[in-house]
Each structure stands twice: as structure tokens, then as C-alpha cells.
Amino acid sequence: MAMDKDLLMLMLRRMWLIRHFETTVIDIYSKGEFGGAAHPYIGEEAVAVGACTAMKDTDYIAGNHRSHGHPLAKGGDPKRAMAELLGRVDGYCKGKGGSMHLADFSVGILGESGILGSSVPVATGAALAAKIKGENFISAVFFGDGASNQGACHESMNLASVWKLPIIFICENNQYAVTTSYRDTVSVEHVSDRASAYNMPGVLVDGQDVVAMHEAVSVAIERARAGEGPSLVEGLTYRYEEHSLGLGRVRRGEYRSEDEIAEWRKRDPILIHEKRLVEQGIASQDECDALSADVAREVEEALEFARNSPFPEPEALFEDMFANPIPQP
Amino acid sequence: MAEKIFINAINEALVEEMRRDESVFIMGEDIKRSVYGATMGLLDEFGEKRVLDTPLSENAFFGAAVGAAAVGMRPVVETLTSFMWVAMDQLVSQAAKMRYMFGGQVNLPVVYRATMYYGGGSAAHHSDRSYPMFMNMPGLKIVAPSSPADMKGLMKTAIRDDDVVIMFEDGTLFGSRGEVPDNEDLPNGELLIPFGQANTLREGTDATIVAIAGSVPHAVAAADELAAEGVSVEVIDPRTLVPLDKASILASVEKTGRLVIADPAHKVCSAASEIASIVAEEGFWSLQAPIVKVASEQVHIPYSPALEKLVYPTKEKILAAVRSTLA
Ligand SMILES: Cc1ncc(C[n+]2csc(CCOP(=O)(O)OP(=O)(O)O)c2C)c(N)n1
Ligand SMILES: [Mg+2]
Numbered sequence: 001m002a003m004d005k006d007l008l009m010l011m012l013r014r015m016w017l018i019r020h021f022e023t024t025v026i027d028i029y030s031k032g033e034f035g036g037a038a039h040p041y042i043g044e045e046a047v048a049v050g051a052c053t054a055m056k057d058t059d060y061i062a063g064n065h066r067s068h069g070h071p072l073a074k075g076g077d078p079k080r081a082m083a084e085l086l087g088r089v090d091g092y093c094k095g096k097g098g099s100m101h102l103a104d105f106s107v108g109i110l111g112e113s114g115i116l117g118s119s120v121p122v123a124t125g126a127a128l129a130a131k132i133k134g135e136n137f138i139s140a141v142f143f144g145d146g147a148s149n150q151g152a153c154h155e156s157m158n159l160a161s162v163w164k165l166p167i168i169f170i171c172e173n174n175q176y177a178v179t180t181s182y183r184d185t186v187s188v189e190h191v192s193d194r195a196s197a198y199n200m201p202g203v204l205v206d207g208q209d210v211v212a213m214h215e216a217v218s219v220a221i222e223r224a225r226a227g228e229g230p231s232l233v234e235g236l237t238y239r240y241e242e243h244s245l246g247l248g249r250v251r252r253g254e255y256r257s258e259d260e261i262a263e264w265r266k267r268d269p270i271l272i273h274e275k276r277l278v279e280q281g282i283a284s285q286d287e288c289d290a291l292s293a294d295v296a297r298e299v300e301e302a303l304e305f306a307r308n309s310p311f312p313e314p315e316a317l318f319e320d321m322f323a324n325p326i327p328q329p
Numbered sequence: 330m331a332e333k334i335f336i337n338a339i340n341e342a343l344v345e346e347m348r349r350d351e352s353v354f355i356m357g358e359d360i361k362r363s364v365y366g367a368t369m370g371l372l373d374e375f376g377e378k379r380v381l382d383t384p385l386s387e388n389a390f391f392g393a394a395v396g397a398a399a400v401g402m403r404p405v406v407e408t409l410t411s412f413m414w415v416a417m418d419q420l421v422s423q424a425a426k427m428r429y430m431f432g433g434q435v436n437l438p439v440v441y442r443a444t445m446y447y448g449g450g451s452a453a454h455h456s457d458r459s460y461p462m463f464m465n466m467p468g469l470k471i472v473a474p475s476s477p478a479d480m481k482g483l484m485k486t487a488i489r490d491d492d493v494v495i496m497f498e499d500g501t502l503f504g505s506r507g508e509v510p511d512n513e514d515l516p517n518g519e520l521l522i523p524f525g526q527a528n529t530l531r532e533g534t535d536a537t538i539v540a541i542a543g544s545v546p547h548a549v550a551a552a553d554e555l556a557a558e559g560v561s562v563e564v565i566d567p568r569t570l571v572p573l574d575k576a577s578i579l580a581s582v583e584k585t586g587r588l589v590i591a592d593p594a595h596k597v598c599s600a601a602s603e604i605a606s607i608v609a610e611e612g613f614w615s616l617q618a619p620i621v622k623v624a625s626e627q628v629h630i631p632y633s634p635a636l637e638k639l640v641y642p643t644k645e646k647i648l649a650a651v652r653s654t655l656a
Pocket of ligand 2: 145146172173174175176177178
């Protein structure tokens with residue numbers, strides 16, 4: 001697949017955006033600037049960025065608790081994402097959702113779900129609407145190796161296949177669910193092997209290679225738009241950080257070795273992509289570094305914006321429950 | 330008597346019951362490494378056969394517990410309240426209904442340990458305090474302890490009970506401390522607290538506060554503050570919601586004539602609603618003021634700390650409620 005420089009640089013920009021965003025999030029969380037849970041996407045950037053850059057703004061995505069990377073990959077606004085994390089009124093959800101529930105419906109994000117597997121049927125429904133309306137949009141859903149064991153995932157895949165819905169099931173296999181290896185919970189070698197049971201294509205992709213992800217998802221999207229039904233794309237990837245900020249109890253030495261982490265860090269998705277750009281003469285390292293610095297500034301601005309945004313007023317507690325509000329009981 | 334931390338009391342109960350009865354086993358997500366803290370050391374002592382990390386498939390393992398119980402095991406399942414929604418079919422269609430529907434042919438000694446994490450910015454998907462919804466479902470016993478000793482004693486009783494029990498473990502109490510009697514000081518050498526017996530934490534004559542789970546410490550603090558002002562408040566913790574010790578609550582209201590109920594659940598059809606309706610029906614002539622419910626606002630849990638803090642019962646809300654009954 002021939003890709004122009006703009007697209008390749010957009011991929012790099014969005015991966016750096018996620019990386020800087022998450023690094024900032026870890027920093028401010030450790031200083032107590034916000035609480036609750038936050039699940040860093042560092043190390044997995046190529047999966048969401050490769051996939052989302054293959055989509056149009058009119059296509060839909062839904063995601064999970066590891067929720068910062070998906071909207072940023074789809075063109076979401078880091079200012080509003082950061083404000084949401086800080087619980088402020090200018091956040092995507094006016095502070096009602098927080099880290100696990102980013103959503104920007106204006107760029108086709110149907111929302112990130114904290115309950116595992118819970119957004120898979122929702123994304124399936126968006127694809128159903130595309131089919132009924134006869135429109136050309138598709139939907140895609142991100143879920144983990146762990147969540148792939150939820151009934152909701154299996155039921156949705158079967159339903160989508162039977163109805164030939166335009167949806168891409170994207171499994172972000174970072175190989176662990178909290179401390180549990182997918183090898184102990186998934187009965188097949190690869191999550192993508194399950195596609196055959198649902199009579200749909202299943203592809204295993206190097207999730208550290210943004211171009212490979214982009215290509216695999218592009219093929220699946222083409223098939224979906226042509227009315228040929230769903231696909232399952234598994235990006236094999238790795239999470240560098242602990243499962244969640246604020247889950248101090250888990251020591252990583254207990255379930256994965258430092259060596260393993262170090263090995264995977266060598267296959268860093270940003271490194272791999274920059275190397276390719278430089279080697280193929282598409283961009284210089286200086287260009288890449290300048291882009292990274294530029295994005296770092298964008299994230300700094302996002303943090304400033306978030307910090308300056310006010311907390312919601314008490315009245316907001318009762319707003320947004322219903323389209324046609326009812327009296328409080 | 331030793332001071333213990335709430336979450337360690339859960340652990341002690343599990344260890345004692347697993348030592349005592351080989352048919353007790355535990356399963357859940359990341360319990361081998363005790364991510365949530367209550368299953369520490371279980372894998373080392375009891376091994377992989379009795380301490381199982383499950384795939385993230387709640388409907389499957391909640392239901393598997395029912396099946397295992399039906400053929401002689403005593404499963405304990407660890408989960409968070411918010412993940413019970415995924416398993417509602419098995420909880421309701423099987424766990425709650427099986428025994429009755431099959432004419433009592435089978436006992437189902439399952440314990441579901443459901444932690445309620447709320448109040449810490451976990452937002453709508455992770456902050457459920459859902460016991461009232463299960464109180465509405467016949468066939469389930471519902472426990473909501475508020476102190477380490479109650480936690481331990483009721484957990485042990487739950488594991489020995491031949492019916493399905495849901496232990497609602499209040500995460501806001503996990504770090505709290507309290508005296509837990511040592512086994513050697515107890516008449517039978519162990520701490521067992523029967524279901525259906527409320528605990529009176531403060532005796533009083535002017536008003537009664539019935540408080541549930543994480544609201545109990547707020548109620549006690551409110552009562553102590555009122556005591557300093559010369560108002561005598563009785564504080565009752567029902568400890569088990571199904572069965573509910575209505576006799577203790579009615580007797581207290583008969584004495585005080587005033588009732589405030591503090592409940593971290595949503596206020597519509599809450600445990601507080603049920604208790605209020607019982608007192609309205611059976612204790613009406615004792616009442617000298619309207620019953621006041623102090624429960625959570627009827628909204629989902631917002632993430633922003635600026636909003637979340639407005640949702641739940643607090644000492645201040647309980648104080649205001651008691652004062653309103655005395656006005
Ligand atoms: C239904 C449900 N069960 C359990 C959890 C608790 N939980 C949150 S994230 C997580 C692990 C998820 O693993 P995976 O799907 O592989 O995603 P990852 O965190 O690795 O990105 C668990 C068990 C949950 N949020 N929802
Ligand atoms: Mg995973």
C-alpha cells in the first residue's frame with residue numbers, strides 16, 4: 001500500500017500525541033492532580049493510530065477503560081480530553097466521565113466503556129444502523145485480550161457476521177489482563193483464531209508497526225464498506241506501564257519480568273516508525289524530533305487549558321440524566 | 330482482642346473457612362496475586378485447585394459457581410458490584426431461582442463477594458452500590474458489614490450457609506480498623522455472627538439512625554456530635570439486609586419515636602426505602618415525626634470530585650436529618 005508522507009507523518013504525530021499525553025498524565029497523577037483509575041496506553045500507540053488513520057471522521061469507534069489513546073488517535077482534542085481527566089466543565093463529558101469514559105461524538109467516538117466488553121455490542125449497533133440506513137460508514141471497536149473472553153464479544157461477532165455488518169473488531173492484545181496472561185485465559189493460540197468460528201477473516205498483526213496496523217484495518221474496512229461483513233484484527237502489542245495508575249498493590253516482577261518489558265521496549269512503535277521514515281528518506285530525524293517537540297507543546301497547552309477550566313457547579317449534578325428532564329424524586 | 334484492618338478480616342475469614350472445609354474454593358479475577366487485597370496468601374496455602382484466576386467472563390464463572398455448588402462444592406466468587414451486571418442472568422435466573430423452582434431439591438451454598446468501590450473518582454461504571462436491586466430479588470441473602478469483626482463473623486457464616494449469599498463489601502471501609510476478637514477468647518473458638526441480628530452501636534432515646542455499610546461511621550459520628558449537644562441518638566446497623574432484623578429497628582423506633590435511615594445506595598427503592606416502609610406499616614403509632622431517608626441522589630456517579638462528593642450520605646446530611654425530626 002503506497003502511503004504519502006502526510007499520512008505517515010500524521011501517524012507519527014498522533015503516536016507522539018498519545019505518548020506525551022500519557023507521560024503528562026502519569027506525572028500529574030503521581031502529584032495528586034486527579035484521582036480514580038487511569039490506564040496508560042504507552043507502548044500500544046500504533047494499534048489505535050494505525051486503525052483510526054484508516055477511518056474517516058464519519059466512521060465510528062468505541063473503546064474500553066484504556067481510553068485515552070483511542071480518541072486521540074481518531075482526531076480528538078487533547079485539551080478536552082485532559083480537562084475531562086481533571087474533572088472540569090470543559091472536559092468531553094463535562095467532568096462526568098473521567099479517564100475511563102472519554103467520548104467525542106463529533107469525531108465519531110461512541111464512548112469508552114469501563115465495563116469489559118460492554119462497548120462491543122454498542123459498536124455493533126452503529127454498524128447495524130449503517131446497514132439499515134444504507135450509508136457507507138463503518139464502525140470499529142477496541143477491546144483487550146482479557147475482554148475478548150466476555151460473552152458480549154462472542155455474541156456480537158456472531159451477530160455481526162450473520163447480518164454482514166460493517167464492523168471491525170480490533171483486539172488490542174497487550175498480553176495481559178491486569179496480572180493474568182492471555183495464555184492462561186484464551187483457549188486458542190491467538191485471539192484472531194476465533195474469527196473462523198464466526199466465519200469472518202481474522203488477522204494477526206504486529207501491533208508495534210503502525211503501518212501494518214493501518215494496512216490490515218484498511219483491508220477490513222474495504223470489505224466492510226463493500227457489504228461483505230465484519231473482520232477481527234488482532235494487534236499484538238505490549239503495555240509498558242502498570243495496568244492502572246493508582247493500583248500500587250501490583251508489583252510487576254510478580255507476573256512479568258523486567259527482561260520481558262525491556263525486550264518489548266526495544267520494539268517501540270514510535271521508534272520503529274521513525275526509523276522507517278528516516279531509512280526510506282521520507283523524513284529526517286530532525287523533522288521527527290521537531291514534530292515530537294511540537295506535540296509536547298500541544299500537550300502542555302492542553303494541561304494549561306484543563307487547569308484553567310472550572311470544576312462543575314453543584315447544579316450540574318442533576319443535569320444530563322434525560323433528554324426531557326423529570327423532577328428529582 | 331486485636332485491632333484489625335477491614336480487608337484483612339475478609340482474608341482471615343476466607344483462610345479459616347478454607348482450612349476447615351475442603352469443599353470451599355475461591356475464584357475471581359487476579360485473585361492469585363490478590364490485586365484487590367482480600368485473597369493474600371490463599372494461593373500459597375491452598376494451591377491452584379482451590380484458588381482460581383478466571384477468564385474475564387463473569388456470566389460464565391458466576392454460573393459455574395452455581396453448578397459446582399449444586400454438586401457439593403462451596404464456591405466463593407470474588408468480584409466488584411459493577412461487574413455483576415455482566416452476570417445478571419446467572420445471578421437471577423439460576424442462583425436466585427433454582428432452588429425454589431426445582432421444589433427445593435438442591436442447596437446452593439455460593440458466596441458472591443462483591444466489593445463496592447465508590448467515593449474515589451471511579452465514575453459511573455465502577456461505583457455501584459447495588460444491594461437494593463438484589464433485595465428486590467427473592468432467593469438471595471444479602472449482607473453488608475460495616476466493621477472488621479462483623480465482616481469476619483458474617484463472612485464465615487455466609488460460607489457455611491446453604492444458600493446463595495451476596496456479601497456487599499464496602500470499599501470505603503477497606504482501610505478502616507476495628508477490634509476483632511481472637512479465636513482463643515471465643516466460647517466456640519471462632520467468630521460466627523448469625524444472619525438477621527442487627528447491631529446497636531449507640532444506645533439512645535431521642536432518635537434512631539439505621540445506617541447501612543459505609544454510612545455507619547458517618548451515623549456514629551453524627552450521633553456522637555449530637556450526644557455532646559445533649560441529644561441521645563440510637564444507631565443501629567442491620568448488618569444483614571436479607572434477612573432483616575426488623576424487630577430491633579421497630580423496638581428502637583418505639584423507644585425514640587424518630588427514624589433517620591442512612592444508605593449509600595440510590596434513594597429510590599433503596600434499602601432505606603424498604604426499612605421506611607416497614608416502620609410506616611408496622612411502627613406507625615410509635616412515630617412522632619416523619620421518617621427521613623438520607624440516601625444517594627438519584628443520579629449516576631459523576632467522575633468529577635466536585636460533583637461526586639454531593640451524592641452520598643455524609644455526617645452533615647445525617648445531622649441535618651436527625652435535627653429535622655426533632656424540630
Ligand atoms: C466486566 C468487567 N470485569 C472486570 C473488570 C475489571 N478490569 C478492568 S480492566 C481489566 C483487565 C482488562 O484486560 P484487557 O481486556 O486485556 O485490557 P487491558 O487492560 O490489558 O488493556 C479488568 C479485569 C471490568 N472493568 N469489567
Ligand atoms: Mg490486555
